[in-house]
Amino acid sequence: MMAESDIIIGIDAGTSVLKAVAFDLSGRQIEISAVRNAYDSAENGAVTQSMPRTWSDCVVALRGLQEKIDNLAPRVAAIAVTAQGDGTWLAGQGNEAVADAWIWLDARAAPTVSALAAKPTDRARFEATGTGLNTCQQGSQMAHMDRHCPELLDAAEVALHCKDWLFLNLTGVRATDPSELSFTFGDFRTRDYSETVIDSLGLAHRRHLLPEVLDGSRETRPLSAEAAAQTGLLEGTPVSLGYVDMVMTALGAGVHTGTPGAACSTIGSTGVHMRAVATEGVHLNAEGTGYVICLPVPNLVTQVQTNMAATLNVDWALSLAGSLAAEFGPEPDHADLVKRIDGWMERARPGRVIYHPYISEAGERGPFVNANARAGFAGFNANHRFPDLLRAVIEGLGMAARDCYAAMGDMPSELRITGGAARSAALRRVLAASLDTPVRVSSREEAGAAGCAMMAAVAIGAYATMYDCIAEWTTPLLGAPESPDRALVGIYDNLFAAYRDARIGLEPVWDGLAAMRACNG
Numbered sequence: 001m002m003a004e005s006d007i008i009i010g011i012d013a014g015t016s017v018l019k020a021v022a023f024d025l026s027g028r029q030i031e032i033s034a035v036r037n038a039y040d041s042a043e044n045g046a047v048t049q050s051m052p053r054t055w056s057d058c059v060v061a062l063r064g065l066q067e068k069i070d071n072l073a074p075r076v077a078a079i080a081v082t083a084q085g086d087g088t089w090l091a092g093q094g095n096e097a098v099a100d101a102w103i104w105l106d107a108r109a110a111p112t113v114s115a116l117a118a119k120p121t122d123r124a125r126f127e128a129t130g131t132g133l134n135t136c137q138q139g140s141q142m143a144h145m146d147r148h149c150p151e152l153l154d155a156a157e158v159a160l161h162c163k164d165w166l167f168l169n170l171t172g173v174r175a176t177d178p179s180e181l182s183f184t185f186g187d188f189r190t191r192d193y194s195e196t197v198i199d200s201l202g203l204a205h206r207r208h209l210l211p212e213v214l215d216g217s218r219e220t221r222p223l224s225a226e227a228a229a230q231t232g233l234l235e236g237t238p239v240s241l242g243y244v245d246m247v248m249t250a251l252g253a254g255v256h257t258g259t260p261g262a263a264c265s266t267i268g269s270t271g272v273h274m275r276a277v278a279t280e281g282v283h284l285n286a287e288g289t290g291y292v293i294c295l296p297v298p299n300l301v302t303q304v305q306t307n308m309a310a311t312l313n314v315d316w317a318l319s320l321a322g323s324l325a326a327e328f329g330p331e332p333d334h335a336d337l338v339k340r341i342d343g344w345m346e347r348a349r350p351g352r353v354i355y356h357p358y359i360s361e362a363g364e365r366g367p368f369v370n371a372n373a374r375a376g377f378a379g380f381n382a383n384h385r386f387p388d389l390l391r392a393v394i395e396g397l398g399m400a401a402r403d404c405y406a407a408m409g410d411m412p413s414e415l416r417i418t419g420g421a422a423r424s425a426a427l428r429r430v431l432a433a434s435l436d437t438p439v440r441v442s443s444r445e446e447a448g449a450a451g452c453a454m455m456a457a458v459a460i461g462a463y464a465t466m467y468d469c470i471a472e473w474t475t476p477l478l479g480a481p482e483s484p485d486r487a488l489v490g491i492y493d494n495l496f497a498a499y500r501d502a503r504i505g506l507e508p509v510w511d512g513l514a515a516m517r518a519c520n521g
Contacts, residue, residue: 004074005074048101086104101165116201127284142201173221178215182294185201222237253442259414262414263405268419277302289305344390353377353378355392366404415435
């Protein structure tokens with residue numbers, strides 16, 4: 001590492017935005033360059049993303065940083081990359097994309113998931129991965145491709161995830177990391193592939209598509225000459241392959257700082273609820289749901305339950321308000337509607353309406369898996385208005401978080417939250433009362449990019465261990481605890497009991513509606 005190299009670039013290719021973020025070696029965020037992400041949806045449940053465009057967007061973001069930071073290229077000590085998880089990004093001859101990637105929102109694998117989950121070998125698969133099958137995962141999607149469009153796999157030479165695809169373009173190396181490997185095709189104890197898992201998915205004959213495993217907190221690969229020419233950075237700059245964005249965000253936001261019982265929730269497009277535990281302390285539930293995802297710390301993993309949709313529900317509710325207002329005049333800007341959320345919350349009484357936040361067409365994956373699950377309200381009467389609807393939606397996010405943590409054991413002793421929605425005081429009050437635990441907000445603006453940059457910082461020797469890096473990059477950025485409102489705690493205890501009973505009771509209704517949709521096209 002050259003003496004003048006004092007910047008680490010963290011790349012976070014999310015579902016909504018691809019960001020390149022510059023940090024100094026002590027973790028201070030310097031600049032950010034962002035590009036809106038784009039993906040395509042179809043009525044058959046397909047949600048796909050252009051692989052070449054994703055790489056070109058990454059190049060644009062990196063070039064954008066150079067416009068903001070003088071003499072950036074020689075100052076870059078390392079580059080790190082993380083991205084949206086799950087999905088299937090197939091590369092073939094010459095490392096070219098085989099087709100558009102199937103991303104995590106793609107719902108086409110639902111029937112294959114049902115068939116695989118019914119196999120007697122699925123429990124052994126779950127006990128190795130610690131992860132329930134769902135439509136998001138590469139294993140499920142590849143199994144579905146193998147049954148219904150094998151030509152995609154036939155044309156492929158390697159099956160990657162989004163961050164792996166970017167790493168390939170940066171370095172020319174085909175690889176994946178221990179986190180996505182272990183919860184899809186491997187064993188979280190060994191952090192390596194499991195033939196039991198691969199066989200259970202029916203993919204033994206596709207084993208050659210699975211790449212080597214690299215731990216970006218221990219080793220890097222050099223930026224290739226071709227990538228250097230495209231990005232304007234220096235050939236040979238160390239590149240670290242980060243872990244999946246869920247754990248990178250949690251690492252950057254404080255999922256593990258040494259506080260017993262602490263947990264971390266990311267409230268973004270999806271809701272990710274995580275607690276750090278020793279490998280031997282993992283609790284595998286009887287239902288076979290959730291994720292176990294390795295952290296870039298020896299013998300430490302995160303237990304995870306994820307809601308398919310979190311703020312997507314709020315976006316939907318605000319879009320109702322906006323489109324209705326547009327009938328009578330100019331449509332309000334989304335940002336203006338967001339500013340009104342706390343006021344609308346204050347005008348509605350808590351715990352009066354149940355809302356299940358299963359707005360995604362892919363259904364739900366945590367703490368239960370049902371591709372047919374759909375959002376819905378219960379408890380409206382003629383006196384309710386839009387503020388009551390919106391409050392129910394946000395309370396539904398609190399109920400969903402509680403449902404997820406309950407599937408992993410006791411409620412957290414403290415909840416660290418990140419994601420855009422963490423800025424809402426109303427949402428923080430709902431979460432604190434729903435879980436009856438203090439909430440702390442990380443002031444880290446770009447936790448995902450920071451998490452992978454932390455891995456690179458350790459890999460290049462800027463810190464001796466990840467614990468040393470956490471102490472400087474993460475712990476000082478945690479805000480003061482916000483205690484739960486005792487009156488709301490009692491209300492939400494009762495609301496959660498009704499929420500869960502309704503959720504269980506509605507499953508046959510969701511399945512029946514799905515059958516009707518199938519019959520009616």
